[in-house]
Amino acid sequence: MRNKYISFLFRLVLGLLFLFASLDKIAHPSRFVTAVGNYQLLPDVLSYYSALFLPWLELFCGLFLIAGIFVKTSAGLIGLMLLVFLAALLSALFRGLNIDCGCFSGSTSVSLLRLLEDLVMLAMAIYLVFCYEPWLGLHLRIQEMRLSRVVIFLLIVSAFAVQAQTTVTILHTNNINGTLENCLCADHPLGSIEKIKTEVDSIRSGNSTVLFVDTGDFFSAFGDKQKDRISIQAQRLLAYNFLGIGDQEFSNGAAFFRDEIYSPELPYSSLNLKIKGLGGIPAYKRISVDGTDILITSVIAPDVFRFYDKNLIADIQTDDPVHSLQIFLNRHSADFIILVSHLGLERDKMIAQKFPAVNLILGGHSQDALKQALKINKTIIVQAGSDGYYLGKTVVHFSNTKKVTGFTSELLPMYLRLANDEQIADLARGYDFQFIKNSFKHQKLPRPVGAGFLTLPANRCAACHQKQYEKWQKSAHAHSWESIRKKKKTKSAQCVVCHVSGFGRPDGFINENLTPELKAVVCTDCHWTAPEHLQKKSKETVQKIKASVCLRCHDTRNDADFDFKKEKPQITH
Numbered sequence: 001m002r003n004k005y006i007s008f009l010f011r012l013v014l015g016l017l018f019l020f021a022s023l024d025k026i027a028h029p030s031r032f033v034t035a036v037g038n039y040q041l042l043p044d045v046l047s048y049y050s051a052l053f054l055p056w057l058e059l060f061c062g063l064f065l066i067a068g069i070f071v072k073t074s075a076g077l078i079g080l081m082l083l084v085f086l087a088a089l090l091s092a093l094f095r096g097l098n099i100d101c102g103c104f105s106g107s108t109s110v111s112l113l114r115l116l117e118d119l120v121m122l123a124m125a126i127y128l129v130f131c132y133e134p135w136l137g138l139h140l141r142i143q144e145m146r147l148s149r150v151v152i153f154l155l156i157v158s159a160f161a162v163q164a165q166t167t168v169t170i171l172h173t174n175n176i177n178g179t180l181e182n183c184l185c186a187d188h189p190l191g192s193i194e195k196i197k198t199e200v201d202s203i204r205s206g207n208s209t210v211l212f213v214d215t216g217d218f219f220s221a222f223g224d225k226q227k228d229r230i231s232i233q234a235q236r237l238l239a240y241n242f243l244g245i246g247d248q249e250f251s252n253g254a255a256f257f258r259d260e261i262y263s264p265e266l267p268y269s270s271l272n273l274k275i276k277g278l279g280g281i282p283a284y285k286r287i288s289v290d291g292t293d294i295l296i297t298s299v300i301a302p303d304v305f306r307f308y309d310k311n312l313i314a315d316i317q318t319d320d321p322v323h324s325l326q327i328f329l330n331r332h333s334a335d336f337i338i339l340v341s342h343l344g345l346e347r348d349k350m351i352a353q354k355f356p357a358v359n360l361i362l363g364g365h366s367q368d369a370l371k372q373a374l375k376i377n378k379t380i381i382v383q384a385g386s387d388g389y390y391l392g393k394t395v396v397h398f399s400n401t402k403k404v405t406g407f408t409s410e411l412l413p414m415y416l417r418l419a420n421d422e423q424i425a426d427l428a429r430g431y432d433f434q435f436i437k438n439s440f441k442h443q444k445l446p447r448p449v450g451a452g453f454l455t456l457p458a459n460r461c462a463a464c465h466q467k468q469y470e471k472w473q474k475s476a477h478a479h480s481w482e483s484i485r486k487k488k489k490t491k492s493a494q495c496v497v498c499h500v501s502g503f504g505r506p507d508g509f510i511n512e513n514l515t516p517e518l519k520a521v522v523c524t525d526c527h528w529t530a531p532e533h534l535q536k537k538s539k540e541t542v543q544k545i546k547a548s549v550c551l552r553c554h555d556t557r558n559d560a561d562f563d564f565k566k567e568k569p570q571i572t573h
Contacts, residue, residue, distance in 0.1 A: 004135035010124040011075070011132075015065030017121065018058045018078060021104050025055035033397055033406025035102030039088050040410065047408065048167060048397050054081065065128075068136065075128035082122040089115055166290040166402075170338070171200055171212045172384055172392040174364030177248065178220030178227050179387040180234060180428040181513055182416070184490075191414040191513065192388030194428055197238055197421035199391055199412060209289050212239070215364030215383075216246025216300065216342040219261070223251045226434075230427050232261055237423050242285055243268045244298040244340035246364060247305055253312040269340075271297045272324040276315035286334065292398050295334035299325060300342040304365060322354070329357050335402040338362060345370075345383060352379035359404065360394065373409035382409050389414060416513060425514050432510045439493040440504050446497055446552040448504035453528045453543075455502035457517035464537060465523075471573040477521035481512075498553035501525050526550070526571070545571075 025032040029052060036042070036051040058081070061074040085103075092099060092110045101110045103117075179192045204210045218235055219228045228251075235243075243266060249257050258278045262268060269282045284297035299321035305313050321343060329337075339358045341348050344366035352361060353376060361381045369385030373394065384392035390411040397406045439445065449455060458478070462469035472478055480499040481490075489495040490512075493503075501518040502508020502525075509518040523529075526545050533541035547564040554562035 002131045002133045004133040007071075007128065007131070007133045008135045010128055011065040011068065011071055014075070014078060014121060014124050014128070015062045017062070019062035019066065022055045022058035022062060024104065025051075025102075026059065029055075029399075029405045031406075032102055034408065035100050037395075037406070037408030038097070038099040038102075039092055040097075041088060041091060048395070048406065051406065057081070068134065071132050071134070072129050075125045075132070079122060079125035079129060082118050082125060086115065086118050086122070089118065166292050166398040166400075167209060168289050168292065168294070168336075168396045168398070169203065169207060169210045170360070170362070170392075170394045170396065171203060171210060172215065172362045172382065172394070173213075173218075173388065174215040174362070174384055174392075175217040175246070175367045175386040176214070176219075176231075176388050177217060177386060178224065178231050180227075180230065180424065180431060181420075181511075182387070182389070182414075184416075184511055184513060188387075188389060189416055190389040191416055191418060191420075193234055193238065194420045194424040194513070195414040195418040196388055196391050197424050198419045199414070200238065201421070203393075211241045211287065211289075211294070211296075213242045213244070213296070213338075213340060213362055214238075214240050215244040215298075215340050215362050217248040217364060218243075218246070219248045219251060221248050221251055225252055225256070227431060228252060228256070229260065230431050234424050234427055236266070237421070241267060241287070242296050242298075242340060244342055244362075244364065245270045245273055245281075245300055246342045247300070247308070250305070250308070250313055250316065254315040258315075269296070269298050271299050271328055272319040272321050273300050274317040274319075276317075283328070284332070292402055293335040294338065295332060295336070296338040296340060297325075297328060298340035298342070301344065301347065301365070304342065322351070325351070325355060325358075329355060333357070335398070336360070336396065336404070341365075345381070348381050348383075349374070349376055352376035352381055355379075360396070362392070369411060371411055373407070380407060380409065384411055420514070429510050429514050430506075432514070433506055436493070436504055436510070443493055445493060445504070446555075448497075448502055448508060449525060449528060451505070452530070454524050454531055454533070455505055455508050455518070456522070456524050456529070457501075458520065458522040459517070461523045468523075468573045472523065475571065477526075477571070480521045481519040498558065 032055060033048055033051040037047045042050065057077065061078050064070040064074040089101060089110055093112070097110060099110055101114050103114060173196065176193060181192050181194045182188060182190055200212055204212075219231050245268060249261060254275055258275055262278060267285065269285055271283045273281065275281070284295060287294045287296065300318060301321060302318040305316065305318070325339070336359050337357055338360045339351065339362070341351065341361050341363045342365045343351070343363070345363055345368045346366070348361045348363045351358065356377050356379065358379050361379060363381060363383040366383070367386035368383045369390060370381070370383045374381040380394065382392055382394050384390045390413055392409075393412055394409040395407060396404060399405050458469060458472060476483075484490055484495045484499045496509070497503045499521065500509035501520065501522045509515050512519055526549060528543040528549065530541045545568065550562070550564055550567070553559070
């Protein structure tokens with residue numbers, strides 16, 4: 001039903017609402033950038049630029065409705081924005097997010113009331129698109145411009161809001177605790193640095209504004225020199241841009257840190273820690289990102305060493321971190337200051353209150369997993385838990401005048417389904433294999449397939465033996481791992497050895513994460529295969545199945561009723 005009075009009322013109400021909604025977002029862009037980022041629906045870059053552009057689109061659509069020009073076009077654009085807003089609100093409600101909806105100034109939480117308001121505005125926009133009747137509007141020739149020209153005009157008018165912006169992505173870890181990979185415990189089904197490396201490389205790819213930082217306690221807490229030497233290699237592979245120093249870097253003593261961990265090539269830094277016999281550790285690092293001056297420094301609390309053997313830390317001196325930071329900030333300034341803190345969360349909050357010049361605190365030591373960043377005054381505090389379960393990701397946006405316009409912060413879970421970095425996975429496999437060797441020393445376990453024969457994943461055999469492979473897939477051998485998983489025996493070497501391939505060999509099964517392709521009894525466990533078989537595919541290079549091969553596992557203790565002659569036809573293929 002076309003009615004000029006209803007049309008006038010709807011365009012005036014809708015125009016004023018969107019004009020009002022846009023003004024606070026334009027005046028305080030950082031709030032809206034954060035609000036859009038909190039929905040966790042878009043990549044950081046898209047989230048950032050859409051948050052800067054949308055308020056200007058709202059502004060001009062609102063002005064055009066009030067003025068009575070481009071009414072249908074403006075109402076159509078508003079309708080599209082409202083549909084997007086409705087989808088975002090529904091998503092947030094379903095996920096249980098308690099966030100600011102970003103609709104108007106002030107704190108307006110996501111709720112069913114917000115949905116109802118948007119539906120009412122959407123109804124008004126739809127009416128104006130299909131039933132608009134002009135009245136008391138500006139009748140200018142510009143109304144006759146095509147829709148595409150109007151959209152281009154709005155984009156041009158809004159463009160200055162998003163030009164010359166800088167976005168810096170800060171990836172961070174803390175309290176890795178010497179964890180090369182996850183324990184695969186049921187209560188922590190996440191990976192560690194073997195997956196963090198892959199994730200960091202992916203984020204860095206094609207993005208030159210990424211900083212990767214660790215806040216300390218990268219090494220084990222119990223002075224495991226063998227593991228720490230492997231961790232040194234892993235730390236180099238991760239290629240951090242900045243390394244804070246925690247107390248666990250000294251779990252083997254100051255001499256071990258000085259002689260084996262520390263290297264001028266590694267970006268270690270500390271404002272208040274000194275080590276006898278080690279030339280001055282850099283107190284800070286200054287980095288320029290697209291012309292934005294970023295200053296990073298690190299502090300550690302003296303009392304983190306209170307339980308250490310005094311002989312181990314005799315060469316360590318730690319000055320008061322608050323006093324050291326006060327002097328440092330009096331002497332240095334930058335567009336953005338990052339404090340890498342090994343003080344613990346409660347002291348980080350105190351630092352944020354006392355030193356507003358610090359823009360971002362990357363925390364550690366207390367091992368808190370902050371799913372949402374804390375903001376005290378203008379200082380952001382983040383921390384990424386422990387053991388590499390999460391990779392912290394904080395994205396900071398700067399205007400062309402180097403002022404912070406907004407930020408987003410999240411913890412990226414290192415799900416087991418994520419790909420492993422093969423170099424770090426190799427380090428973990430080598431370390432874990434030593435434990436497996438000890439199992440064979442201290443327990444009576446079936447010996448693995450001899451070193452002169454291959455251990456290969458079943459899918460390697462499928463390339464030439466497809467029919468046999470398909471029959472094997474339906475066998476109990478192919479599902480041997482699931483049988484002990486159901487019985488919760490996957491941590492028992494006595495069980496694992498007969499339900500996987502190559503357990504006890506360097507190239508055999510280690511665990512589900514590092515060697516998932518070997519978590520079954522595969523072809524080469526029964527058909528002992530010489531390496532020459534890969535070049536010379538003949539029967540002579542593969543041994544016939546013998547009773548002794550099967551009886552390694554199907555012995556009187558594990559399978560008292562096993563009869564080789566009776567069972568062999570069932571596995572022949």
